[in-house]
Amino acid sequence: MNIPQTSFPRVVIIGGGFAGLAAARGLEEQELQVVLLDKHNYHTFQPLLYQVATGGLEPDSIAFPLRKRFNDVENFYFRLTEVQKINPENNTIETSIGSLEYDELIIATGSTTNFFGNTNIQKHTMEMKSIPQSLNIRSLILENFEEALLTSNIEERNALMNFVIVGGGPTGVELAGALAEMKKGILPKDYPDLDIRQMQINLIQSSDCILKGMSAKASEKAEDFLIKLGVNVWKNLRVLDYDGKTVTTNGEDHFKAETVIWAAGVKGQMIDGLNTECVIERAARIKVNEYNQVLGHPNVYAIGDVACMSSEKTPFGHPMMAQPAIQQGRLVAKNILAKLFNKKQEVFVYKDKGSMATIGRNKAVVDLKNWKFQGVFAWFVWMFVHLFSLIGFRNKAIVFLNWVYNYIRFDRETRLIIRPYKNKNSFSFRK
Amino acid sequence: MNIPQTSFPRVVIIGGGFAGLAAARGLEEQELQVVLLDKHNYHTFQPLLYQVATGGLEPDSIAFPLRKRFNDVENFYFRLTEVQKINPENNTIETSIGSLEYDELIIATGSTTNFFGNTNIQKHTMEMKSIPQSLNIRSLILENFEEALLTSNIEERNALMNFVIVGGGPTGVELAGALAEMKKGILPKDYPDLDIRQMQINLIQSSDCILKGMSAKASEKAEDFLIKLGVNVWKNLRVLDYDGKTVTTNGEDHFKAETVIWAAGVKGQMIDGLNTECVIERAARIKVNEYNQVLGHPNVYAIGDVACMSSEKTPFGHPMMAQPAIQQGRLVAKNILAKLFNKKQEVFVYKDKGSMATIGRNKAVVDLKNWKFQGVFAWFVWMFVHLFSLIGFRNKAIVFLNWVYNYIRFDRETRLIIRPYKNKNSFSFRK
Numbered sequence: 079m080n081i082p083q084t085s086f087p088r089v090v091i092i093g094g095g096f097a098g099l100a101a102a103r104g105l106e107e108q109e110l111q112v113v114l115l116d117k118h119n120y121h122t123f124q125p126l127l128y129q130v131a132t133g134g135l136e137p138d139s140i141a142f143p144l145r146k147r148f149n150d151v152e153n154f155y156f157r158l159t160e161v162q163k164i165n166p167e168n169n170t171i172e173t174s175i176g177s178l179e180y181d182e183l184i185i186a187t188g189s190t191t192n193f194f195g196n197t198n199i200q201k202h203t204m205e206m207k208s209i210p211q212s213l214n215i216r217s218l219i220l221e222n223f224e225e226a227l228l229t230s231n232i233e234e235r236n237a238l239m240n241f242v243i244v245g246g247g248p249t250g251v252e253l254a255g256a257l258a259e260m261k262k263g264i265l266p267k268d269y270p271d272l273d274i275r276q277m278q279i280n281l282i283q284s285s286d287c288i289l290k291g292m293s294a295k296a297s298e299k300a301e302d303f304l305i306k307l308g309v310n311v312w313k314n315l316r317v318l319d320y321d322g323k324t325v326t327t328n329g330e331d332h333f334k335a336e337t338v339i340w341a342a343g344v345k346g347q348m349i350d351g352l353n354t355e356c357v358i359e360r361a362a363r364i365k366v367n368e369y370n371q372v373l374g375h376p377n378v379y380a381i382g383d384v385a386c387m388s389s390e391k392t393p394f395g396h397p398m399m400a401q402p403a404i405q406q407g408r409l410v411a412k413n414i415l416a417k418l419f420n421k422k423q424e425v426f427v428y429k430d431k432g433s434m435a436t437i438g439r440n441k442a443v444v445d446l447k448n449w450k451f452q453g454v455f456a457w458f459v460w461m462f463v464h465l466f467s468l469i470g471f472r473n474k475a476i477v478f479l480n481w482v483y484n485y486i487r488f489d490r491e492t493r494l495i496i497r498p499y500k501n502k503n504s505f506s507f508r509k
Numbered sequence: 510m511n512i513p514q515t516s517f518p519r520v521v522i523i524g525g526g527f528a529g530l531a532a533a534r535g536l537e538e539q540e541l542q543v544v545l546l547d548k549h550n551y552h553t554f555q556p557l558l559y560q561v562a563t564g565g566l567e568p569d570s571i572a573f574p575l576r577k578r579f580n581d582v583e584n585f586y587f588r589l590t591e592v593q594k595i596n597p598e599n600n601t602i603e604t605s606i607g608s609l610e611y612d613e614l615i616i617a618t619g620s621t622t623n624f625f626g627n628t629n630i631q632k633h634t635m636e637m638k639s640i641p642q643s644l645n646i647r648s649l650i651l652e653n654f655e656e657a658l659l660t661s662n663i664e665e666r667n668a669l670m671n672f673v674i675v676g677g678g679p680t681g682v683e684l685a686g687a688l689a690e691m692k693k694g695i696l697p698k699d700y701p702d703l704d705i706r707q708m709q710i711n712l713i714q715s716s717d718c719i720l721k722g723m724s725a726k727a728s729e730k731a732e733d734f735l736i737k738l739g740v741n742v743w744k745n746l747r748v749l750d751y752d753g754k755t756v757t758t759n760g761e762d763h764f765k766a767e768t769v770i771w772a773a774g775v776k777g778q779m780i781d782g783l784n785t786e787c788v789i790e791r792a793a794r795i796k797v798n799e800y801n802q803v804l805g806h807p808n809v810y811a812i813g814d815v816a817c818m819s820s821e822k823t824p825f826g827h828p829m830m831a832q833p834a835i836q837q838g839r840l841v842a843k844n845i846l847a848k849l850f851n852k853k854q855e856v857f858v859y860k861d862k863g864s865m866a867t868i869g870r871n872k873a874v875v876d877l878k879n880w881k882f883q884g885v886f887a888w889f890v891w892m893f894v895h896l897f898s899l900i901g902f903r904n905k906a907i908v909f910l911n912w913v914y915n916y917i918r919f920d921r922e923t924r925l926i927i928r929p930y931k932n933k934n935s936f937s938f939r940k
Contacts, residue, residue, distance in 0.1 A: 141925050142922075143924050146698075209927055210927060224588075228588075268574075268577065479906055491569075491574065491904075493550075494572050495551075
């Protein structure tokens with residue numbers, strides 16, 4: 079792969095998400111060679127993808143060039159590639175641009191959408207795990223409204239204005255809320271010749287509450303906010319199939335909808351080459367011990383979403399969110415340095431800093447350890463935390479500017495179909 | 510097309526560029542129905558496309574949603590479509606979403622890249638007339654540097670770092686300057702393991718000076734600036750062909766380059782349905798009289814780049830730039846209203862407000878009628894004029910913020926490969 083061989087041990091990190099980035103930062107300027115591999119040349123701030131999808135933010139403001147982050151770091155190498163396989167037996171990895179030896183390997187490949195094997199759903203629904211996917215959703219939403227204008231068939235028009243979001247986790251809730259804000263403030267102005275009241279936003283959750291990982295109070299309040307915003311919240315309803323036209327469920331309700339967003343599950347972004355006893359097949363996650371080491375391979379670590387550190391307290395591992403990823407990344411870096419200096423490695427203990435979700439303008443829910451609150455203040459806390467978690471001054475400033483503008487003007491101005499999704503090759507909306 | 514029939518006359522405008530937008534603005538809130546058609550749902554601020562291509566600006570900051578611009582305008586309709594044909598004999602147009610009758614038609618389709626019939630060049634070079642095209646260039650530049658890192662073949666590596674820009678007009682000059690700034694400030698930091706001195710930026714102009722439409726002083730100074738920035742300026746050199754590997758010219762110099770940007774010509778974006786005597790085949794422009802009316806069709810106007818108003822003073826029509834487009838758009842709107850109120854139509858007289866081009870940091874050339882100046886002050890004037898020409902407060906603010914940041918930090922932060930161009934389907938750089 080054209081990485082110079084030095085006398086320093088080589089640490090290879092696969093993935094520049096929250097986990098991989100935290101690990102790389104922790105290994106800066108040490109007597110190590112660090113190689114970071116990612117299939118994008120930027121870090122994606124995933125918590126704000128839904129705002130890109132709903133025209134509130136430009137994609138460039140939630141992406142940060144990975145090379146820039148490590149511009150001044152010695153012995154640091156970035157390569158844009160997809161890793162195809164790891165060979166822990168001989169300490170090498172295979173990638174689309176050649177193979178590479180490592181001394182220590184950190185797998186931080188993150189997660190991907192889980193369609194639970196349903197190929198219909200995979201084919202016809204939209205996912206929102208990356209910037210291109212968010213831009214596809216943005217295009218599709220707007221294309222559907224443009225198309226809705228053209229038809230005099232009421233059933234067809236309603237299907238174009240019917241949005242189904244499957245999954246009542248933070249992604250689904252935040253997206254549903256943002257769509258509801260669009261319905262309120264923007265779409266009636268943009269499409270005065272459409273009856274926007276006909277637009278339906280359906281949030282479908284298979285269990286009996288939304289925001290399952292949060293407190294009962296947060297869940298209730300979030301549902302309350304959504305309902306007030308006009309979102310149809312469906313609980314205890316399981317989506318069985320979607321053929322591109324109709325969402326079928328295990329209940330009596332079916333949904334004729336042109337836009338279905340699948341936020342009902344994630345799984346690890348698995349990587350080939352590990353023994354079956356090292357992985358949890360169903361969840362596509364890698365079993366790790368309390369040092370994030372992969373079973374039988376003390377120099378291979380898995381961190382973040384793809385890692386599953388099972389214990390009595392956490393039988394299914396830690397939540398697949400930014401915080402455990404960042405904390406594991408930091409600790410793994412520390413532990414690798416400890417190993418280097420023959421010091422004792424530290425066991426991972428997750429510090430739960432709480433969780434939060436925003437539903438819309440002035441509406442958010444925040445669960446801290448000893449304090450749970452909802453509403454306007456929670457919304458400001460949400461914004462503050464997200465703003466300061468963004469990498470880079472420029473991104474912070476641009477997101478801040480957008481938020482202030484959107485708040486004051488009740489607007490979302492990046493409602494642009496830059497790359498059409500539905501009408502890639504022609505502008506004919508009729509299929 | 511599902512546009513209501515009213516008692517008001519219907520004005521159809523094809524194209525939401527500078528010309529079409531100016532016309533639409535001039536017809537607001539009159540006893541008219543205005544229908545604006547465009548194949549994008551946004552207006553593109555073309556003069557800044559090169560900054561999107563070189564990672565200095567996000568695409569969303571130079572695009573403005575057309576629907577938003579006309580949110581509060583009565584009797585205004587926008588449709589996202591491509592117009593396929595006009596039938597001036599029976600006052601209808603045919604589009605991808607159906608046909609439409611008009612009382613007055615304004616053709617403002619703008620211009621497209623002119624490859625002068627060379628299909629090789631068309632196939633292998635990059636054009637930069639739209640936002641998606643600029644994003645393709647952005648991706649390609651960065652992908653080529655990523656690829657250059659991987660090869661130990663010096664010839665291959667040099668070809669990946671060899672940039673050829675064909676055409677020494679404002680587009681070519683500004684793009685060459687921006688690339689040179691990247692070479693100076695950013696690429697050596699991003700790719701410390703590449704010898705960026707090997708990067709070549711070649712600007713090829715077929716005639717004996719660059720910025721041909723500007724003053725001799727501006728042309729000389731711009732060339733001077735480019736040379737100081739390290740751009741190879743080739744004059745009196747004509748590109749004959751490009752097979753994806755080698756640019757062949759009519760001189761002794763040929764260029765092995767992976768990136769060739771074709772900025773050597775534009776032609777009108779012609780539309781089917783006009784008689785041959787109404788059009789200039791070679792330039793794909795529509796002949797218009799001094800009222801911008803198309804020959805033989807007093808209710809069909811062509812304005813902006815696609816229109817050619819030939820006179821003794823302007824045998825080849827007006828320059829294909831924003832100013833004539835805006836001025837013609839405004840006057841056509843006025844003239845249509847004059848017709849409506851049985852008043853006299855006015856003849857178009859072009860007010861040349863001057864022209865300008867920026868070459869790089871603190872370097873621009875400005876030609877006003879009675880004052881021509883170059884350098885730092887010209888650069889500030891350039892920025893001021895462009896900032897204030899952008900539509901919308903948000904876009905102005907975001908562009909301003911980027912410029913201040915880029916200026917202070919010597920940076921361009923949106924160097925993101927969001928949609929890979931060269932490696933669309935796989936991240937394998939090896940072809």
